[in-house]
Amino acid sequence: MGAGQAVYGIKHAGDIIGILPNGVHFEIETKRGKGGKLSKGQQERMADVRATGGVYLVVHGVNELEFLMKGLI
DSSP states (O other), X not given: OOTTOOOOSOTTOOSEEEEOTTSOEEXXXXXXXXXXXXXXXXXXXXXXXXXXXXXXXXXXXXXXXXXXXXXXX
């Protein structure tokens, strides 16, 4: 890592992390357009989050996010 580069976040975690009103952990990975694939590390993180009862979503836009979140909030 070069000088001046910041380090933050959890490796392979979703871009957005939070807690739903019912106390369930969630992560949202955002991808551009219709493309974008999860890296191996992101796939493993998704499996871990889901295995512990959390929600891990991969979304490609606001409309998709709103649709998927409707059933969770």
